[in-house]
Amino acid sequence: MSSVVAFSVFGVDWEFLKPYIVLGLALGGVYALSGVGIVVLYKATGVLNLAFGAVGAAGALIAYWMVNHTSWPHWLAYTTCVAFGGAVNLLYGVVFGPAFAKRDPLVKMIGTLALALILLGIMAWRAPAGGAFVRVLTLPSSTHYYTVFGARVNLTQILALAFAIALTIVTTLFLRYTALGTAYRAIANDREITATLGVPVRRVEASAWLGSGLVCGAAGLLLADLYTSLDYTALTFLVISSLAAALIGRLESLWLTLFGGLLVGFVQSILTPYGSVTAYRAATPFVLSIIVLLWMGRRRVVVFAPSTR
Amino acid sequence: MKSRKLTAGVTLAVVGIAALVLAAWATGGGSRTQAAGGIVGSGKASATKSVCGMGTGHKATGSPIKIGTINMLIPGVDFTTIAKIVNAYFECVNDNGGIHNHPIKYIQYTEQLNPAQESTLAHKLIESDKVVGIVGNTSFAECGTNWKYYEQKHFTVIGAGVQAECYSKPSIVESNMGPRYSDLGAAQALVKRGAKSLIVASPSTLSKYADANVVTYAKEHHIKGEAVPVVLPVTDANSIITHLYQLAGNGGGIILDFTPDTAPALMQAAIAQGIVNKVKWGSSTPIANEFMAKQFPQFDNKIFINQEFSNLTKKGPDSNLWRAVNHKYAPKVALQAFGQMGYMDAKFATIALLRIKGPITAKSYNNSVRTLKNIHTDILCKPWYVGNLPYHIPNNYDVTVTYDKGKVVVKDKCFAIAPVDKSIAQTRKWEKKYKLNTH
Secondary structure, X not given: OHHHOOOEXXXXXXXXXXXXXXHHHHHHHHHHHHHHHHHHHHHXXXXXXXXXXXXXXHHHHHHHHHHHHOXXXXXXXXXXXXXXXXXXXXXXXXXXXXXXXXXXXXXXXXXXXXXXXXXXXXXXXXXXXXXXXXOOOOOHHHHOEEEEOOEEEEXXXXXXXXHHHHHHHHHHHHHHHOHHHHHXXXXXXXXXXXXXXXXXXXXXXXXXXXXXXXXXXXXXXXXXXXXXXXXXXXXXXXXXXXXXXXXXXXXXXXXXXXXXXXXXXXXXXXXOXXXXXXXXXXXHHHHHHHHHHHHHOXXXXXXXXXXXO | OHHXXXXXXXXXXXXXXXXXXXXXXXXXXXXXXXXXXXXXXXXXXXXXXXXXXXXXXXXXXXXXXXXXXXXXXXXXXXXXXXXXXXXXXXXXXXXXXXXXXXXXXXXXXXXXXXXXXXXXXXHHHHHHOOOOEEEEEEOOOHHHHHHHHHHHOOOOEEEOOOOHHHHOOOOEEEOOOHHHHHHHHHHHHHHHOOOOEEEXXXXXXXXXXXXXXXXXXXXXXXXXXXXXXXXXXXXXXXXXXXXXXXXXXXXXXXXXXXXXXXXHHHHHHHHHOOOOOXXXXXXXXXXXXXXXXXXXXXXXXXXXXXXXXXXXOOOOHHHHHHHHHHHHHOOOOOOOHHHHHHHXXXXXXXXXXXXXXXXXXXXXXXXXXXXXXXXXXXXXXXXXXXXXXXXXXXXXXXXXXXXXXXXXXXXXEEEEOOOOOHHHHHHHHHHHHOOOOOO
């Protein structure tokens, strides 16, 4: 049956590539999930949240502690992880959001970098990594395996992909058909005019921070499981792949962000068996986002100085 | 209206602060008071008992002797554990009379694989901090950056090595044999057990050096051999492990050369992909510890780890003292091979310090280091040495261990690392000629 499908990519047959495609899409689902969370916040507040990974990692560490050092039910640990993401983001948004509101996007972004570094510092202080000690946070869904095209995927991977798609659909509908969604879009267009129309801008922005934070907590939980060891530094910097997805979506389109996340995971995985490029797979998010940015800007003309003619 | 806003703001702040406090509290130990107990490492050294330095049981009160170190700390690899145990041993020495009543002050820096930073830190240690010696260095790149500078300054660094320069330059001597020879030891264990191929995966920064011997060894045994460089941190463990399996084939051998920061991701992926029983697994030293054994029962008697040192549970004078020092002075650090390296580095440096007649200076300390030979320890298969050699590989015999019901057990007793490259063959000639580890 498998021999019926006969196409080759770079001289390698479909049979050979199938597991990488499946595993890549599973990985890409999590990048997409994080990317969508980043874009929703950006659309509502103009803030590109670099702390997305750090907040998720901190939440996952709390969940790890609750699972391994208390007798509390595991569902409470997972819920706390998600709630932690929401609480930290909400706090940051409420305290610093108004102060940064009129600053340019770069300053807003650097503010979140500070949050990421503070959280990294706290995690390094309270949960030092290294040595023989390894933290592993395995979700119950990860013990259910399914074989798809020769690759084994677990239920968590499938849930991550499904969650990313569901989040994209729900958020798209939410932005289009609800009053709060309309307010998000209005604020994204012009914060001042929206405020003069009586929209409670701060409250609307706070809700965006909260929503994005909850997604952030959920992504942290899933990534901690899918990454298989709870390395908070690596989890913090996994935000790079999610940012690439968000850039592919031009920080605007949720569907393109979803596609971007899947593309990053797919390309990163499919390059694995190619000896000449496998060592450069880590550059996939950068390369793809650069290609997409160049493609999007292909019709624009850059003028460095007024014409003298 | 205003008060409602205020109440809401305060509530939010409280929720946020509570969340942060919970995070800080939940995520780890924090500083704890060290366990009280008897004086570790005191007494008289004998064939059955090791002590910390002079073993007097009295705190050293004189002016400090400065020793420094540079350890790599990057996402995916933390090499500060070695320095933590060096520090623990020095604290034990300081609690036992120091070096003729002078305590050792251990200055620790971390680097992030940045040559400029590595060079600056070496200069800072020697020229600004005025250390007399450098002990416990571990990095993917620091040996390469600084060996020449150490040579110019007549320093002989005692560390735990990773890259080629750590084992090919006169100014550096290591307590471990490093990934190149540890991977080879794992390859020997797998071939002995009938592996049909040898696929070795290492961090990309050291793959070329670390994996070459395995590929050569595979060729010598007429089986497929291939090295797979892996960029850290690993983000797609499932794809990588699938690739390794495709290369190895059923019945082939896969050698993982990673620290416990990275290896679990790949081992978990091997379990997820259902290939644990389809190949023979090997590993270099860093994952030979009980925490990993408990975490991965699926690999019981299926992974053959080259252990550059004695098994962690071995009874012996140095093994006993190392565990006691680890427990008392570094209780947060799990017992592991990195701890053994740190213990030995510190012990060898302490022996060199104690042998100095007259003032302790950079010159006298480093001269003393170079005279070290036939240093016995039950943590190594053979005595350790330095000597005036163009390069040093004093650790070139080791054991194979595996996981078994949460324990790490020995599978192959001390065996010689195969002389696949000429460095090992030459080293054994020097050992014989200069009687470096013969009595």
